[in-house]
Every structure is written in C-alpha cells, then in structure tokens.
Amino acid sequence: MTRLTALTHPLYAITDSANFREARLYAVVEQLLEGGCQLLQYRDKTTDHARRRREAGVLAQLCQHHGAALIINDDIGLARHCGAQGVHLGQSDSTLALARQRLGSDAIIGITCHASIALAASAAAGGASYLAFGRFFKSQTKPQAPAAPLELLATARARWPELPRVAIGGIGLANAAQVLKAGADYTAVCHDAFHSTDPCEFANRFTSLLPSSPHRAPSIITLGAPNP
Ligand SMILES: Cc1ncc(COP(=O)(O)OP(=O)(O)O)c(N)n1
Numbered sequence: 001m002t003r004l005t006a007l008t009h010p011l012y013a014i015t016d017s018a019n020f021r022e023a024r025l026y027a028v029v030e031q032l033l034e035g036g037c038q039l040l041q042y043r044d045k046t047t048d049h050a051r052r053r054r055e056a057g058v059l060a061q062l063c064q065h066h067g068a069a070l071i072i073n074d075d076i077g078l079a080r081h082c083g084a085q086g087v088h089l090g091q092s093d094s095t096l097a098l099a100r101q102r103l104g105s106d107a108i109i110g111i112t113c114h115a116s117i118a119l120a121a122s123a124a125a126g127g128a129s130y131l132a133f134g135r136f137f138k139s140q141t142k143p144q145a146p147a148a149p150l151e152l153l154a155t156a157r158a159r160w161p162e163l164p165r166v167a168i169g170g171i172g173l174a175n176a177a178q179v180l181k182a183g184a185d186y187t188a189v190c191h192d193a194f195h196s197t198d199p200c201e202f203a204n205r206f207t208s209l210l211p212s213s214p215h216r217a218p219s220i221i222t223l224g225a226p227n228p
C-alpha cells in the first residue's frame, strides 16, 4: 500500500543549477532537506543530458531518504527516468495532458499561471496538482518574469480552495510570511535558499512562518495520492 505524506512545510526549494552543480548542489540540497524542506524542484536549463540525469538521480535518492518530493522542471522524460514525483510545466512547455498521461494520476504536476486567473482556470480544469503564480518580487534568478500582484492568491484561493497555490519570484525570509498570509500554500525559492549561509537553518525558519490557523487550508499536496 502507498504511504501518504502530507507536504506541510511551506518551502518549495528550486535548485540554482546555474551556480551549483554535482557535489555543491547535493550539499545544499541535503541541508535544505535536513531543515525540513519537503518539496524540491530540479531546474537546470542546460542541455548537458548526462549530468542532468546524474544530478536528478542523486536528488531523487536524497528526497526519498528525507520523505520529500522531487519535481523536475520542464522535462517529463527526466522525471520518469529518475522516479521523480512530478514535473513543473510553463506555458511554453509540454502540455498538462501529456504529462498526466505519461506520469500517471498520482504525479504532482504544477503549472505556471503567471498573473492570470484564465490560465489558472485552464490548469484547474485540466487536472493540475498546483497552480504557480508570480513573480511577486524582484527576482535575481529570472528578472524578466512578468510581475503579479499578491491579491491574485486570495482570488485563486476563493475560486479553487482545494487546489494548492505556489508563489514564486524574489521570495525569501523577509517576505515569505506576507506571501503565505496573502493565500499561498507554498513559497518557491531559488536564490535565497541556495545563497543562504546556513541552508538548514533557512529551511527550518520557514516552519515558523506558517499562518497561525490551527488547521492548514485543505490545499496541501499529499504524496502518493492524486491531488487535489
Ligand atoms: C514553482 C514554479 N513556478 C513557476 C516556474 C516557472 O516555470 P516556467 O514558466 O516554465 O519557466 P522556467 O522555470 O522553465 O524558466 C517554475 N519553474 N516553478
């Protein structure tokens, strides 16, 4: 029987693969996982397929060891190859339907919706596991990403209360609480997570940023179960 794990930690770490590769990448990821991070995205925009396969394989093992979920950015084939729990797809990537067909009903499939409720409606209707909105702040990793207002998160929560919302773009310890309060379930963080002097402590500090409600919203990703 599949063991279900509720991913309650609000940090969704995204690898800074432009600056961290192989051993240095694994070292930071291990610390983030030790600090409680339960959701990791491998985002590497290169075409070095051998290294990408190697790194994704090691990250899959590290995540499994810590009970965390590994999501692969853009690449459904790599997600299948390394046994990741899902993929993240943007508007110019493969389709949600193809990802669902190739990865199955339990897979976590996240969709970039930028600042658009119309894109979110299409992702929700197509069976997305989470909706990603952003960029909310100035991003060092992707400065050209289109900006989004924080109010969007409450609008999405009202319309799809059970569909997890991920916020992205320039998020760190200084503004994550604001984003969670505005209606995000998860804060996706690349630069600040990988450039922290103590990634374990960085991840750990996100635990105390959760909104004070004793019951987290129903929109929590569960590993091993179709979502939402
Ligand atoms: C959690 C999350 N949200 C948004 C993105 C951006 O995806 P995309 O628009 O496909 O851009 P790239 O990341 O592929 O450059 C993401 N990766 N993760």
Ligand SMILES: Cc1nc(C(=O)O)sc1CCOP(=O)(O)O
Residues within 6 Å of the ligand: 112, 114, 133, 134, 135, 136, 138, 139, 140, 141, 142, 145, 146, 168, 169, 170, 171, 188, 189, 190, 191, 192
């Ligand atoms: C990959 C990505 N996508 C974004 C979007 O808005 O779609 S912002 C972004 C970069 C996130 O990294 P950082 O935490 O360093 O800002």
Ligand SMILES: [Mg+2]
Residues within 6 Å of the ligand: 073, 074, 088, 089, 090, 093
């Ligand atoms: Mg993409």
